Amino acid sequence: MVVTIVGIGLIGGSMAISLQENGFAKKVIGVDASSEHEKKAIRRYLIDEAMSLKKAVQQSDVIIVATPVDVMLKVLPEVLDLITDKQVVLDVGSTKERLLEALKEHPNRKRLVATHPMAGTEYSGPEAAIPNLFTGKYTVIVDKEDSAADAVQIAEQLYQSIEMKIAYLDAKAHDEHTAYVSHISHISSFALALTVLEKEKNDSKIFELASSGFGSTVRLAKSSPDMWVPIFRQNRDNVMTILDEYISTLSQFRTMLIKKDYDSFYKKIEEANQIRKIIS
């Protein structure tokens, strides 16, 4: 198949690598707002060539839109305007409710399969693209019944070809789930980085001693605001709910410290340890 990838960053670029390696794509065309990104993507052999959106869509079987989610609101209607009913469009965005609401009246809506491969790193841009980013992880297909059966089948084949497991959710459940298992982690990490960076202004040696545990909890704080602000904006209500719960849990720890209630502190940590059963 000929595959166009719109947005050749971490996700789009990694997908380009995997789909070429496994033969799903006989050709990968890249479309990016930045010509610098397009050049880098060609130099790194992520894509075969770069061209305008219109030209690229005309010669593609599958179009994958992998831009930040705010850009998707603009690009996806354009892509759907350009396609025939033989072509399939996939978006890979981290939020779904707002996007699918905006597209629901589009005459070609059924050619779009809304998906979310749950994989990533804290890096961005074509230089962040890596092989095997998706292997063994879950992808979500959202509101499957709003897409044509043949389009869903091609999306499933594509994700199976890069060895992803597939889950099915509606848009509302998807956005709530991802707020819990992805979006809140990022806010937690941004805030931790800011707290310690503030201290560093007066104490430049503090990071020498940073433990690997600290590195692990602030890793996500390297993530790009261009990707994340649109996600928090589109998933604001869910993120706010969980941020409230998170702050409330931290405040409980604070109260226990104030009261020197170390027995309750111990029990809370034991409860938190239950995460062992879930995260290997």
Add this chain to the structure above:
Amino acid sequence: MVVTIVGIGLIGGSMAISLQENGFAKKVIGVDASSEHEKKAIRRYLIDEAMSLKKAVQQSDVIIVATPVDVMLKVLPEVLDLITDKQVVLDVGSTKERLLEALKEHPNRKRLVATHPMAGTEYSGPEAAIPNLFTGKYTVIVDKEDSAADAVQIAEQLYQSIEMKIAYLDAKAHDEHTAYVSHISHISSFALALTVLEKEKNDSKIFELASSGFGSTVRLAKSSPDMWVPIFRQNRDNVMTILDEYISTLSQFRTMLIKKDYDSFYKKIEEANQIRKIIS
């Protein structure tokens, strides 16, 4: 040298492996409150033999105390009571002010070198001991001037033998630094685990989709309360200060979401990204 390690867990056990491998210790004796731990440590070849504290100290050149920090308050005076002025005692605890205050009048205080190797994982017990845990990381020697010069020298040789870099801090600075670069990360992670586990009670499938980013931020939530509650207890004031700053930073994010002030949110993430310069 003959080395006794009191407390054969993650740190004590990993140190046993490294000191045997590099020949610093010609014999390692283990002392543990749990005979089960002692048996495991022998089976895993972490220690040559296990015996009572008194017998072990009598035949050792160096005694390393690697128990949880509450136990140190009891064990370290016992060890110092037993030694001659040819022997060296090292503690490897994560908090220092309270411990060193409690020991400051002990007649053998100068034989103790207070140290903190900044290394670890979220696991505990002798089964958690691993080779090369310390390689390339920092260890802190605390209140160096309160220890005899020859004792400090042996501590330095020991840490250099396991390829650690050495930093020197006083107890107050040490406890404040570690609160920032280690202790707060753990509270952040425990609270995140609790928030998501609470949600899971009503939605058992939520973790299927957990991203690797989520795994990274909650990894530390697997850490043992037996180790961590005593640390939070002994470092309560520093931890409370930083927890307040952390909650306040999170509340700023919350306010920006309420006000839909995404420009400020963007700037805050850009600021947090500065952590890139510091954590590789």
